[in-house]
Amino acid sequence: MGDELNRGxxxxxxxxxxxxxxxGEEGELVIGGFPLAELAGNASYEESVFLLLNDRLPTESELxxxxxxxxxxREVTDEVRAVLRRAADEEKPPMDALRMGVATATLGADxxxxxxxxxxxxxxxxxxxxxxxxxxxxxxxxxxREDLGHAANYLYMLNGEVPTDAAVRGLETYxxxxxxxxxxxxxxxxxxxxxxxxxxVSAATAAVxxxxxxxxxxxxxxxxxxxxxxxxxxxPREYVQEKxxxxxxxxxxxxxxxxxxxxxxxxxSTAAESFYGESGDADFFDTVQEFEDVAxxxxxxxxxxxxxxxxxxxxxxxxxxxxxxxxxxxxxxxxVARVGGWMAHCLEQLADNRIIRPRSQYVGEKGRTWTPxxxx
Numbered sequence: 001m002g003d004e005l006n007r008g009x010x011x012x013x014x015x016x017x018x019x020x021x022x023x024g025e026e027g028e029l030v031i032g033g034f035p036l037a038e039l040a041g042n043a044s045y046e047e048s049v050f051l052l053l054n055d056r057l058p059t060e061s062e063l064x065x066x067x068x069x070x071x072x073x074r075e076v077t078d079e080v081r082a083v084l085r086r087a088a089d090e091e092k093p094p095m096d097a098l099r100m101g102v103a104t105a106t107l108g109a110d111x112x113x114x115x116x117x118x119x120x121x122x123x124x125x126x127x128x129x130x131x132x133x134x135x136x137x138x139x140x141x142x143x144x145r146e147d148l149g150h151a152a153n154y155l156y157m158l159n160g161e162v163p164t165d166a167a168v169r170g171l172e173t174y175x176x177x178x179x180x181x182x183x184x185x186x187x188x189x190x191x192x193x194x195x196x197x198x199x200x201v202s203a204a205t206a207a208v209x210x211x212x213x214x215x216x217x218x219x220x221x222x223x224x225x226x227x228x229x230x231x232x233x234x235x236p237r238e239y240v241q242e243k244x245x246x247x248x249x250x251x252x253x254x255x256x257x258x259x260x261x262x263x264x265x266x267x268x269s270t271a272a273e274s275f276y277g278e279s280g281d282a283d284f285f286d287t288v289q290e291f292e293d294v295a296x297x298x299x300x301x302x303x304x305x306x307x308x309x310x311x312x313x314x315x316x317x318x319x320x321x322x323x324x325x326x327x328x329x330x331x332x333x334x335x336v337a338r339v340g341g342w343m344a345h346c347l348e349q350l351a352d353n354r355i356i357r358p359r360s361q362y363v364g365e366k367g368r369t370w371t372p373x374x375x376x
Contacts, residue, residue: 005361014356015191019052019344020180027260031180040176040267045150045340046070048176049122052344053115067149073123074144074153076101076131077108081141084128088135094332095212101128103205114200114350118343121204125339126150129332130157151175154336155324166278167323173271174319177264178312178334180341182257186210186217190342191349195356200346207342211335220330223252223317227288236291240298250295252314254306261309268315275322288318 006012021030029036032051039048043057046067050058058066076084080101087097105124111117131141134157142157151172155163163171180187186207193203211217230236243250255262269289276285292310299308316330325333 003361009188009358012358014188014358015183015349016352017182017345017348018055019341019348020182022182022257024255024257025259027258027263029181029263031176036177036263037267037270040173041271043172043176045172045175045179045337048179049340049344052180052340053118053347068146069119070123070150071144071146071148071153073109073120074127074146075108076124076127077104079107080104080128081131084132085135088132091136093212094129094132094136094329095208095335097132098125098128098332098335099205099208099212101132102201102208105201105204114347117200118347121200121343122339123150125336126154127157129329129336130154133158133326133329154333158326158329159324163324166275170271170275170319170323171325174268174316174323174333175337175340177267177271178316178337180338180344181264184216185213186338187342187345191345192356194346194349195353197350197353200343203346204339204342207339208335211331211338217331217334219251219313220317220320220334221327223313224321224327224330226251227284227291227317230291231284231287234287236287236294237298239291240295244298244302250299250308252317253295253299253310254308255311258309258311259307262311264312265310265315268312268319272315272319272322275319279322281322285318285322288315 019032022028031039031048032055034051039051043051044063047057047063049070050063050066083100083104084097087100092100102121102125105121105128106117109117109120111120127144134141142160144153144157148156148162149168149172152163152168155167155171183191189210190203190207193206194200226239230239233239240250272285272288276282292314296309299306316334320330320333321327
């Protein structure tokens with residue numbers, strides 16, 4: 001076993017977890033013991049985070065206290081705002097700005113334990129993203145409001161307007177849906193960092209850097225571009241055929257883990273249908289659903305034997321666009337959601353810690369002899 005090579009740690013289990021369970025063959029995702037569909041559409045994001053941190057749902061009084069704890073930790077310091085303004089002025093990508101902001105999360109915060117630091121990291125993510133984005137648009141930041149929930153406050157800080165209930169519910173469902181998903185690259189990175197007994201802010205910073213990579217969190221933006229193009233043309237079949245003929249990947253379909261329709265796509269599809277039904281822009285969502293049907297059918301014909309079903313990015317794009325998240329902030333909003341899972345994994349790792357230290361296989365030369373520089 002020691003000599004077996006598993007590239008990318010494929011198929012290797014390195015931790016026990018109570019946080020999420022994935023069955024890619026059956027399309028099942030369980031978060032903290034709850035089927036995804038039951039949790040995502042009912043819980044507030046604060047309830048989901050509490051669940052992952054404590055392995056149970058909070059009582060009403062515990063939820064009120066937890067919400068207050070998070071709300072009190074949202075504000076960023078003047079020094080952090082200065083960094084975010086500089087990032088915006090230099091047009092740094094949003095994920096770069098988030099990385100810079102998270103790395104400074106402990107400025108102005110007096111957190112004495114990992115659990116307190118976890119609350120700070122979760123609470124400050126939306127404030128960092130929104131502050132940067134306001135600067136990027138040439139506007140001053142909007143101060144957070146402690147009377148608004150986590151999702152509502154994020155939308156409020158982005159545009160200065162109290163969001164509709166439909167928008168909050170749509171965003172909250174998204175945040176719950178993607179809060180955790182096994183040992184994905186960013187979550188594994190966070191666990192590796194804290195396995196050295198480093199701090200959770202360092203773990204979150206490293207996880208953000210991992211999520212920045214386009215192979216992990218960058219697909220919903222291109223999906224939205226695709227959906228807009230199809231909506232404008234009104235020709236989904238022609239669009240898919242053109243992509244297939246060109247040998248190009250169809251964004252929003254296929255997944256590394258799932259061999260059936262991504263269960264997160266099912267939850268977000270329902271949430272998006274509800275939102276668009278209330279917002280009055282049902283025509284766009286009708287196009288989205290038609291495109292999914294056409295694409296799945298044509299992909300099955302084009303690649304028989306391969307299950308290229310709809311993945312989470314497809315309906316993420318439709319839902320986040322609908323509730324008012326700018327396309328450039330799709331990946332940072334993913335981080336706003338996933339940070340709850342990152343932090344829960346950090347505490348889980350530390351509770352029964354062993355430093356994560358896999359092996360590599362040496363394939364280089366041996367037996368070389370040294371030659372002085374003047375004789376080379």
